[in-house]
Amino acid sequence: MFAAESLVRTLINQGVEVCFTNPGTSEMHMVAALDRVEGMKSVLCLFEGVATGAADGYARMAGKPACTLLHLGPGVGNGLANLHNARRAFAPVVNIVGDHAVAHAALDAPLTSDVAGVCAPMSRWVGTVRTASEVSTLAVEAVRQSYGPERGVASLILPADCAWSDQEPDVIETVDLPPLRPVSDASIEAAVKALSAAKSPILFLGNDACLEEGLEAAARIAAASGARLFMDTFVPRIARGHGRVSPKRLSYLGSEAIQELAGCDLLLIAGTKAPVAFFAYPGERGEFTPDGAQTLTLGGPADDIIGAMNALAERLGPAEPVPAPERSQMPKIFPDEPLNPGYVGISMSRHMPENSVLCDDATTSGMGVFPWTGAGPKHDWLCLTGGAIGAGMPQAVGAALACPDRQVFALCGDGAAAYTLQALWTQARENLNIINIVFANHSYLVLNFELARVGAGEPGPAAQQMLSLDNPKMDWVKLAEGFGVPARCARTAGEFDAALHAAVKAGGPQVIVAEI
Structure with a gap:
C-alpha cells in the first residue's frame, strides 16, 4: 500500500464518498488508490470547472462534501469560477490538488506554480502535505475545515512523492465534525423585543433559512409578528412548490429592491447579511436597507439558524399559520405561440x-x-x-x-x-x-x-x-x-x-x- 491509499480510506471514513476528477501525472497514485479502495465513486470530468461545479451541486443537495482531484496550479485555476460559486453558497468541498514532488519543485519545471496561492482566494482553508506521515491527519483536517462551522472550500495540496510513498500512515476512523454555532439566548430575546416593537418588520432569509424547516419556522414567526418574508436574490438552495411557504425573492434590480423593502422599520436577518446591489451603478445606492430602519442579525451562515428561528417562533407564541400555496392549475398553453x-x-x-x-x-x-x-x-x-x-x-x-x-x-x-x-x-x-x-x-x-x-x-x-x-x-x-x-x-x-x-x-x- 502507498500513502495515497491511506488518504482515500481516511476520507471515506469521514463520509466523503464521491470524487470528481480531472487528474494528471502528479495525481496518478491517487488515481491508483481510488481504483484499489472500495467505497468512493470516481467521476471523470473533461474540464476542471465541471469537477468543481459538480462538487458544489453535490454538497448543496447531500449536505456534505465530495472531493475533487485536480492537476497542479493550472488545473485548480481552471476550476476557480465554480469554487467561487461554492464559496458563496457556503457549500462544503474538499478540493484535492496534486503538486510536483517536493524535490522536483525546486527545478522550476514548466507546470511549477504557487498552488497554495491559486487555491487561496476561493478557499476558507489551504493545507499542504509536507511528508507522507501527514496524509491522513491533513485529510481529516480538510474535511473538518469544509464543515466550518462556516462551511466552504477546503483545499489540500498533495505533492506526488507524498502520495507515492510506501510509508503507510494510519487510516483515521470517523472523527467528530464541527457543528453549526448555536445562537445565544440573548440574540433570540433581542429579536423578540425588536419584532414586538416594530410596526413594519421584514424577516430577511438566506442560506439554511430557505430550507424547508427554516421556511416553516419563518412562517410561524411571520404569523406571530406580522413580519413580511423576503429572501436573498440568489440562495444556495430554496425549498419550493405547493404546501411550502414562499418568501418574496428580492429583486435583482436595485431600484425595485429598494421599493420592495421601503417602509420597513426592522430588517431581521436570518442566515445571511443585509442585502446589497450586485454591482455599482452611477447615481444608485449600493445598500438596500431603508434609511432609519433597524438592522438586527439573528444569525449568519455559520450559525444554527434553523434552531434559532424555531426558538424565536416558540417565544413569540402560537399564531395562525401563514397560508402556503396549494398546487395550482397552470394557465392554458397556446401551442403556436413563440416560446418564452x-x-x-x-x-x-x-x-x-x-x-x-x-x-x-x-x-x-x-x-x-x-x-x-x-x-x-x-x-x-x-x-x-x-x-x-x-x-x-x-x-x-x-x-x-x-x-x-x-x-x-x-x-x-x-x-x-x-x-x-x-x-x-x-x-x-x-x-x-x-x-x-x-x-x-x-x-x-x-x-x-x-x-x-x-x-x-x-x-x-x-x-x-x-x-x-x-x-x-x-x-x-x-x-x-x-x-x-x-x-x-x-x-x-x-x-x-x-x-x-x-x-x-x-x-x-x-x-x-x-x-x-
Missing part, C-alpha cells in the same frame, strides 16, 4: 416530477421561469450564488449523484452553457437523470441590459459584436449529440411542452434547446 421563459415555467409545473431539483444558470431566462414553478410540484431550486456563469450543467451532475432518485434540471443560458458544456459528456457517461434546458437567445442578453443600466450609452457595432452570439449561431442539438446526449429543439410553446413531456418520460440525460 414563462411558457417554459408553465410546462415545467405541468410535467416535472415531485421533488425535482432545478439548477439555475439562466440569468434573465431563469428569472422568467421562477414565478411559474412556485405553486407547482415540490422541488429544490439552486441559484447562481456567486454570479460566475457556467455552473448549471456541472451542478446538475453533482445534484444527480447526490439524489439519484430525483429528476434534475439544468436551466442554462446559451452563453453560460458554452463555458462548461463538457459536463454533457459526464452526464452521458454516468447516465444521469438530467434534463438540460438551454435558452438560446444567441446573445449575452443580461449584458445588453447591463450596458444600458451602467449608463454606457447605446451599443455601436463593436459593442454589439462583443455581446452577440449569433455569428455563428451555436447548434446545440449537434453539440449535445456530439457528447452522447439526445437533444431536440423547440421554438413554440407547444413544441417545448411536448419535448419536456418526452424527456421526463425517457429518463437519462437529455437536452432541450429553447429558442427564445
